[in-house]
Amino acid sequence: MMTYTGPVFRPPFEANSLLLQVTSGCSHNKCTFCTMYKNVPFRVSPMEEIEKDLLCAKKMYGSVRRIFLENADPFALSASRLKAIAEKINEVFPDVETIAMYASIKNIIGKTDEELRELRELKINELNIGVESGLDEALTHLNKGFDLEEARTQLKRLNDAGIDFSLNIILGAAGSEKSLSNAIASAKLVNEARPYLIFVATLHVDKGSTLYDEMETGAFVENTLGDNLREELEFLRRLDLNGTAFFGLHTSNVIPLAGTLPKDKADLVDKLEKGIASIPGRVLNSRPEKGYEGAAIIR
Ligand code: SF4
Numbered sequence: 001m002m003t004y005t006g007p008v009f010r011p012p013f014e015a016n017s018l019l020l021q022v023t024s025g026c027s028h029n030k031c032t033f034c035t036m037y038k039n040v041p042f043r044v045s046p047m048e049e050i051e052k053d054l055l056c057a058k059k060m061y062g063s064v065r066r067i068f069l070e071n072a073d074p075f076a077l078s079a080s081r082l083k084a085i086a087e088k089i090n091e092v093f094p095d096v097e098t099i100a101m102y103a104s105i106k107n108i109i110g111k112t113d114e115e116l117r118e119l120r121e122l123k124i125n126e127l128n129i130g131v132e133s134g135l136d137e138a139l140t141h142l143n144k145g146f147d148l149e150e151a152r153t154q155l156k157r158l159n160d161a162g163i164d165f166s167l168n169i170i171l172g173a174a175g176s177e178k179s180l181s182n183a184i185a186s187a188k189l190v191n192e193a194r195p196y197l198i199f200v201a202t203l204h205v206d207k208g209s210t211l212y213d214e215m216e217t218g219a220f221v222e223n224t225l226g227d228n229l230r231e232e233l234e235f236l237r238r239l240d241l242n243g244t245a246f247f248g249l250h251t252s253n254v255i256p257l258a259g260t261l262p263k264d265k266a267d268l269v270d271k272l273e274k275g276i277a278s279i280p281g282r283v284l285n286s287r288p289e290k291g292y293e294g295a296a297i298i299r
Pocket residue numbers: 026027028029030031034035036037072104130
């Protein structure tokens with residue numbers, strides 16, 4: 001049996017990857033909208049436990065080409081620890097091509113350029129980064145633990161080290177009033193950072209989080225369904241990328257969108273514009289149940 005502690009999350013596009021736990025919980029655990037790991041203390045898995053799980057997976061699957069390290073931000077581990085894990089993975093699974101994981105901007109800061117290159121050589125690649133927004137005030141409000149300048153600096157360092165990354169962008173991260181500014185700022189950041197994939201989802205404020213309390217008091221006004229769609233349209237229109245995948249297939253995406261930029265940009269914009277035009281005003285002005293916004297337009 002493989003070891004998993006607490007809830008286990010992975011991006012949808014890692015559905016076929018071997019999930020290997022090397023940490024539990026989140027080293028930050030302070031974002032104002034998130035309670036995912038509230039009750040899971042951050043823990044570094046002992047090497048013996050990782051080795052045992054790798055041998056267990058070897059017995060079950062034989063050969064593995066893609067591994068996704070768990071949990072919320074395994075890139076928080078030191079470079080030497082990540083190197084030891086990657087070396088072990090390469091030893092047990094010589095066919096492995098990619099060792100991916102969630103990473104925070106904060107996790108990159110403590111690693112030297114040389115260390116980043118060494119990790120890339122050991123197949124660590126395609127980090128999934130919850131940058132969430134390109135708007136400084138939204139990053140502060142969400143308490144992401146980094147600012148825009150830090151995000152720009154660290155993403156450039158990944159590019160220079162040859163480490164590919166996907167970026168998560170949250171529609172509605174800045175609230176209803178700043179929805180358009182959020183789209184503009186996020187597109188600017190993404191255009192500069194050049195991720196291989198953009199994962200667009202809608203703000204999900206967990207009950208019990210600080211942001212939830214702000215919503216209850218009216219201090220934070222969340223996007224309506226229409227705000228989210230218009231924000232996505234503005235974001236998409238402003239993207240100027242070459243070969244980046246646009247992945248908007250989360251259950252929180254009212255109109256599912258997927259394609260490659262710039263090839264599919266016109267089609268995606270058209271689909272979004274037509275979709276918005278076809279949704280009744282009362283639905284556009286509503287705030288449907290989080291995580292299932294897509295279902296709102298088929299009711
Ligand atoms: S959003 Fe991610 S980084 Fe922030 S507390 Fe939740 S798991 Fe941790």
